[in-house]
Amino acid sequence: MGSKSFHKPEAAAVIFASGRLFPDFVLTANRLFILMIEMTAKASPIQEPVGKVSFSEGFMASLGEMIETVLSCFRSVQLAIILLSLLTIATLFGVLMPQEGLVELADIKRQFGANYRIFNAMGLFSVYSSSWFLTLQALFFFNLLIGSFKWLKPAWLAGTRKIYLASAHIQASPNAFEAILGASTSSEASSAETNQVQTVLKTWLKRHRYRLFQNPANTSQWYATKGSWSRLGPHIAHIGILLMIIASVYGTFTGFKAQELAKPGDVFSLSNQGASHDLDFFKPNINETYWLGQTPDWKVKVNDFRVQYYPQKPDTVQQYYADLSVLSSDGRELKREKISVNHPLQLGDLTIYQAAYDPTGNMLVKINGQARKLKVDTQFEDRKVAMLDVGPDATGNDRMLIVFPFIVQQDAGTDANKIVVFMKTKNGFLGADADSKIAKMPDNLRLREGQSGRLGGVEVTFLRPEFATGLQIKKAPEVPLMYLSYLIIAVGALMCVFSQRMIWFSFDHNQQAQARLSVAYKTNKGRLSFLKELGTLQQVIQKA
Amino acid sequence: MGELNWVYTALTLLVVSLVFYAIRLANPRKIFHEFAWGAMLLSMLCLVVSLVIRSKTAQYFALSNMYESMLVVCIGMQLAFLCFDRWFKVRALGFPAALLLLGAILYDLTLPTDIKPLQPALQSYWRSIHVPIILLSYALFTLAFLSSVVYLLKYYWVDRKTEAGHSVAARGSAGGNLDGSLDRLAPLASSTPQLAMAAAGASPVSSIKPLHAPLSIDGTIAYDQQHEHSNIYDELTYRCVAFGFPLLAVGIILGGIWANEAWGNYWSWDPKESMSLVTLLGYGVYLHMRVNQAHHTRVLAWVSVIGFILMLITYFGVNLMGLGLHSYGKIG
Numbered sequence: 001m002g003s004k005s006f007h008k009p010e011a012a013a014v015i016f017a018s019g020r021l022f023p024d025f026v027l028t029a030n031r032l033f034i035l036m037i038e039m040t041a042k043a044s045p046i047q048e049p050v051g052k053v054s055f056s057e058g059f060m061a062s063l064g065e066m067i068e069t070v071l072s073c074f075r076s077v078q079l080a081i082i083l084l085s086l087l088t089i090a091t092l093f094g095v096l097m098p099q100e101g102l103v104e105l106a107d108i109k110r111q112f113g114a115n116y117r118i119f120n121a122m123g124l125f126s127v128y129s130s131s132w133f134l135t136l137q138a139l140f141f142f143n144l145l146i147g148s149f150k151w152l153k154p155a156w157l158a159g160t161r162k163i164y165l166a167s168a169h170i171q172a173s174p175n176a177f178e179a180i181l182g183a184s185t186s187s188e189a190s191s192a193e194t195n196q197v198q199t200v201l202k203t204w205l206k207r208h209r210y211r212l213f214q215n216p217a218n219t220s221q222w223y224a225t226k227g228s229w230s231r232l233g234p235h236i237a238h239i240g241i242l243l244m245i246i247a248s249v250y251g252t253f254t255g256f257k258a259q260e261l262a263k264p265g266d267v268f269s270l271s272n273q274g275a276s277h278d279l280d281f282f283k284p285n286i287n288e289t290y291w292l293g294q295t296p297d298w299k300v301k302v303n304d305f306r307v308q309y310y311p312q313k314p315d316t317v318q319q320y321y322a323d324l325s326v327l328s329s330d331g332r333e334l335k336r337e338k339i340s341v342n343h344p345l346q347l348g349d350l351t352i353y354q355a356a357y358d359p360t361g362n363m364l365v366k367i368n369g370q371a372r373k374l375k376v377d378t379q380f381e382d383r384k385v386a387m388l389d390v391g392p393d394a395t396g397n398d399r400m401l402i403v404f405p406f407i408v409q410q411d412a413g414t415d416a417n418k419i420v421v422f423m424k425t426k427n428g429f430l431g432a433d434a435d436s437k438i439a440k441m442p443d444n445l446r447l448r449e450g451q452s453g454r455l456g457g458v459e460v461t462f463l464r465p466e467f468a469t470g471l472q473i474k475k476a477p478e479v480p481l482m483y484l485s486y487l488i489i490a491v492g493a494l495m496c497v498f499s500q501r502m503i504w505f506s507f508d509h510n511q512q513a514q515a516r517l518s519v520a521y522k523t524n525k526g527r528l529s530f531l532k533e534l535g536t537l538q539q540v541i542q543k544a
Numbered sequence: 545m546g547e548l549n550w551v552y553t554a555l556t557l558l559v560v561s562l563v564f565y566a567i568r569l570a571n572p573r574k575i576f577h578e579f580a581w582g583a584m585l586l587s588m589l590c591l592v593v594s595l596v597i598r599s600k601t602a603q604y605f606a607l608s609n610m611y612e613s614m615l616v617v618c619i620g621m622q623l624a625f626l627c628f629d630r631w632f633k634v635r636a637l638g639f640p641a642a643l644l645l646l647g648a649i650l651y652d653l654t655l656p657t658d659i660k661p662l663q664p665a666l667q668s669y670w671r672s673i674h675v676p677i678i679l680l681s682y683a684l685f686t687l688a689f690l691s692s693v694v695y696l697l698k699y700y701w702v703d704r705k706t707e708a709g710h711s712v713a714a715r716g717s718a719g720g721n722l723d724g725s726l727d728r729l730a731p732l733a734s735s736t737p738q739l740a741m742a743a744a745g746a747s748p749v750s751s752i753k754p755l756h757a758p759l760s761i762d763g764t765i766a767y768d769q770q771h772e773h774s775n776i777y778d779e780l781t782y783r784c785v786a787f788g789f790p791l792l793a794v795g796i797i798l799g800g801i802w803a804n805e806a807w808g809n810y811w812s813w814d815p816k817e818s819m820s821l822v823t824l825l826g827y828g829v830y831l832h833m834r835v836n837q838a839h840h841t842r843v844l845a846w847v848s849v850i851g852f853i854l855m856l857i858t859y860f861g862v863n864l865m866g867l868g869l870h871s872y873g874k875i876g
């Protein structure tokens with residue numbers, strides 16, 4: 001890295017317009033280009049092999065060099081910058097273009113018309129699963145992997161190695177200053193001055209939490225450093241990212257996702273043995289042919305499902321509760337739990353989430369104290385209603401209850417779940433004005449959840465609408481690994497906030513035989529605050 | 545006093561701070577800086593009080609809609625600015641920062657401020673960790689953007705005419721040497737005010753002089769003030785990104801864990817998620833370009849500006865485009 005001047009051949013300059021930004025990368029890429037030409041030249045039978053080198057030897061040699069070149073290309077931070085930029089742009093595409101699964105396919109087709117086929121072939125409507133995006137990720141992975149090997153050792157050394165500098169070296173360094181410790185040229189006086197400065201320095205270093213090392217071979221050479229552990233930060237973060245990618249690949253090959261819409265009382269099986277399972281939706285994370293995972297042979301029973309609304313705002317859902325039992329294949333209950341949003345059921349690496357709901361079309365009521373489930377299945381003018389035969393009245397007249405359901409999640413403008421109940425006999429609606437159909441509403445009951453009323457001698461209590469629960473079932477064996485990688489990334493990234501500061505001291509005498517202190521300093525980031533700290537160092541030296 | 549009155553008080557204090565920072569632009573007296581800083585601090589405290597009152601009323605941590613979220617971003621920006629300003633004493637940044645905050649709070653007050661009950665997906669303690677961390681990173685990126693803009697303005701209007709080594713070498717080891725080898729001790733821009741002073745200061749006991757610094761004829765350090773100032777903005781940008789980047793990373797990770805706990809998917813390529821990843825990657829490019837040491841400070845400042853635009857799209861854009869998960873209950 002860091003080669004500031006190099007020969008830039010024309011071919012590369014044309015291919016990589018970004019050459020000015022990425023000189024090293026262009027250099028390696030260009031070398032690769034030249035090697036490829038050389039290789040084809042060597043492989044071509046028209047050309048005589050040079051000297052005694054046989055064809056295969058020449059081929060192997062350039063292959064070796066080529067691999068080395070590819071590796072050095074993959075080790076470069078410049079490739080990382082390019083890949084990170086490309087990934088940024090690609091991910092941005094996925095946000096800006098309508099993505100299948102988020103937007104209806106028909107809408108996409110309509111929006112893009114004739115361009116649809118081209119864009120679709122480019123994978124722009126499913127960016128995150130397109131082959132070029134995955135390729136980019138793979139390149140990124142290898143960049144990080146190969147790069148880590150290169151960077152880890154120097155960082156480790158920079159953090160742990162103790163380096164001592166002689167005055168001559170410090171004097172030659174661009175980041176240095178010197179202090180003449182008094183004008184005296186007599187050796188006793190100057191050594192007293194040196195001792196005094198050394199004591200002051202030691203206190204200063206201690207107060208600023210530097211670790212101080214003295215060269216065992218030459219005690220006038222000191223090395224002080226702090227924050228050396230932070231040098232490992234980026235590398236820990238990178239290893240975390242590698243682990244995260246590995247975890248996600250592992251999950252892709254072994255995990256699955258399933259969904260089931262189940263009514264209270266339903267039992268369904270999780271197993272997909274024999275290709276038939278009663279799940280509404282089952283999808284391994286990867287094409288079934290490559291999938292290496294398994295489904296458990298458990299069954300799940302939905303004991304109950306309730307939707308709870310805010311008491312003061314009955315049109316807003318507060319929480320969904322599903323009471324579930326997981327049963328083994330022989331019917332034993334393995335676990336029973338009431339799950340809600342944010343509180344899933346966990347059994348090994350299998351998790352069942354409360355994810356959705358759907359009105360089943362049944363209304364739970366009590367008729368004359370007896371619990372009934374009313375099916376909303378009859379078309380009445382423009383609405384679906386439930387009809388219930390409640391038998392004849394005292395005069396032998398057959399009575400029928402007509403129940404209009406109103407459910408907040410379904411009927412816009414409804415302020416709370418309720419039913420409106422009418423009664424119909426062979427004479428028509430109870431309480432209807434026979435002459436004018438419009439003038440008067442027939443007798444009716446409007447009941448919210450929990451309310452009761454009487455209509456035509458029948459006591460009706462509205463309990464609640466029945467809902468099916470939408471369960472999301474997921475097997476994700478990679479989660480512990482994934483969380484571990486998260487932890488590593490977080491720790492590494494936070495370590496990057498800190499910097500390593502290094503100060504070298506060397507005590508000797510100048511040509512005038514005055515006691516002299518030479519100081520060199522270096523940090524890997526946060527230069528200004530370091531210089532500020534060095535300012536106070538200079539002050540204490542000056543005072544001493 | 546009601547929560548909104550506290551916001552108005554904060555706004556008034558912010559105007560006071562703005563005025564003092566404006567005065568300070570022309571007049572370097574320290575007292576103005578202290579006044580401006582103090583007013584900003586009080587303004588931040590008022591916003592905090594307002595948020596606390598609001599949370600008490602709502603009976604949850606009030607961070608569930610745009611109004612509250614922007615309030616938190618403003619508090620975060622003030623906090624970060626106050627710290628950095630104490631530390632670096634950046635003269636030209638106070639005025640634009642106060643101006644931007646003023647605009648942000650005024651805009652925030654146009655948003656609906658009514659308190660609504662939380663939908664089920666948001667009732668989780670993860671919400672009170674994940675969201676503020678991300679918002680704090682946004683606050684830092686905004687500050688990074690401001691200091692990049694100030695840097696670029698200075699660069700194009702002042703420094704370019706006197707271009708004196710904005711080169712890679714002058715930026716020096718701020719970016720860090722990768723291998724720490726000694727013969728590659730990167731040259732530091734030779735002096736800071738302190739170092740220069742120490743060199744010029746004639747102490748009877750000892751004399752300290754920087755080595756290999758450009759010495760002017762009279763022996764004092766040729767201290768290029770404009771150049772040094774530009775570098776302060778560069779370093780401030782870097783510091784903000786260096787803090788903001790891990791925060792955003794941790795915030796996204798916590799979001800992933802939350803999503804996994806809540807609906808079984810730590811990553812679903814939802815536009816808001818993807819866009820926050822784009823922002824993270826964008827600032828990742830910034831950090832690596834810096835590590836690489838092959839780029840002019842100006843280029844880095846532009847990358848930080850781009851990062852900020854990406855952040856804005858994440859923060860406002862995705863909601864405005866009407867995209868996004870946060871549509872709980874959708875299955876399939």
Ligand code: HEM
Nearest residue numbers: 075076077080143144147151155234237496720828831835
């Ligand atoms: C999403 C992917 C990546 C993230 C989040 C990431 C994160 C980071 C962070 C936070 C730093 C510290 C920057 C600083 O100290 O200011 C860093 C430094 C670095 N990154 Fe990455 N990185 C990623 C990918 C890569 C890749 C693919 C490479 C290629 C080899 C790479 C090579 C480096 C190197 C060499 C450093 C400097 C280390 C040092 O200062 O000792 N990074 N990275």
